[in-house]
Structures are given as structure tokens and as C-alpha cells.
Amino acid sequence: MRITVHRKAHFNAAHRLFRKDWDDERNLEVFGKCSNPNYHGHNYELIVSVTGEPNPETGFVMDLKILKELIYHEVEESFDHKNLNIEVAEFQDLNPTAENIAVVIWKKLRPEILEDHDLEVTLYETPRNFVSYKGE
Numbered sequence: 001m002r003i004t005v006h007r008k009a010h011f012n013a014a015h016r017l018f019r020k021d022w023d024d025e026r027n028l029e030v031f032g033k034c035s036n037p038n039y040h041g042h043n044y045e046l047i048v049s050v051t052g053e054p055n056p057e058t059g060f061v062m063d064l065k066i067l068k069e070l071i072y073h074e075v076e077e078s079f080d081h082k083n084l085n086i087e088v089a090e091f092q093d094l095n096p097t098a099e100n101i102a103v104v105i106w107k108k109l110r111p112e113i114l115e116d117h118d119l120e121v122t123l124y125e126t127p128r129n130f131v132s133y134k135g136e
């Protein structure tokens with residue numbers, strides 16, 4: 001019996017979507033408002049989902065207190081109220097799209113989750129636009 005537990009978290013961050021090798025006009029055409037050279041913010045909503053067999057002693061797949069702290073240390077401390085392009089090392093040369101942010105978060109959390117558990121990261125950039133990544 002495999003069950004999925006979920007923990008929601010939140011961070012605010014600024015970004016700009018652009019390619020250095022494209023001019024502002026082309027960046028605007030492809031990335032729209034998200035390519036504003038002066039950056040802009042999003043209220044990101046994060047859902048971290050861990051799937052596995054519940055531990056027979058505790059009945060937990062994973063202690064959600066531990067998951068909460070893990071998300072706090074690995075994600076919120078590094079991303080919250082930051083400019084992702086400028087202040088977060090992973091995005092120095094990586095466009096901070098919702099897709100890439102979700103992959104970066106997954107890679108930070110994966111080593112901290114039991115090996116036989118599956119990890120999925122869902123990231124809302126707006127209430128209607130969201131992406132999910134499970135390491136495939």
C-alpha cells in the first residue's frame with residue numbers, strides 16, 4: 001500500500017525570464033511580461049508530495065514536521081524574498097521559469113527523501129498557472 005503525503009509552502013520571489021543572447025525585443029516577444037528588464041514578483045505556492053509505504057510502527061509515510069523543516073531550509077530560506085536571477089546561484093545561467101524552479105527544488109529535496117519514496121514537486125506561479133515535476 002503506497003500513500004502520498006503532501007505539504008504546502010509559499011515563497012515570494014522576483015525574476016526575469018530572458019536569454020542573454022537575445023535582445024529585449026525578442027525576449028519580450030517570447031517571454032512577454034515576464035521578460036520585464038526591471039524584474040517583477042510572483043507569489044509562488046509550492047506543494048511537495050512524497051509517496052511510499054507507511055512505516056508500520058508510526059503509520060507515517062514521512063513525518064510532515066520533518067518535511068516542513070526540510071522545505072523551509074532547502075527552499076524558503078534560499079528563495080523567499082529573493083531575486084532569483086541575481087541572488088540564487090542555481091539561476092545564474094538558468095532561466096527561472098516555473099519549470100526550471102520546480103526542477104531545482106526537486107533536485108534540492110531529492111537527496112533528503114528516503115530512496116524508496118517517490119518525490120513530486122508542484123509549483124504554482126499564479127493561481128492558474130502551475131507545473132509539476134517528479135524526476136523523469
Ligand code: NI
Nearest residue numbers: 015033034042
Ligand atoms: Ni514572471
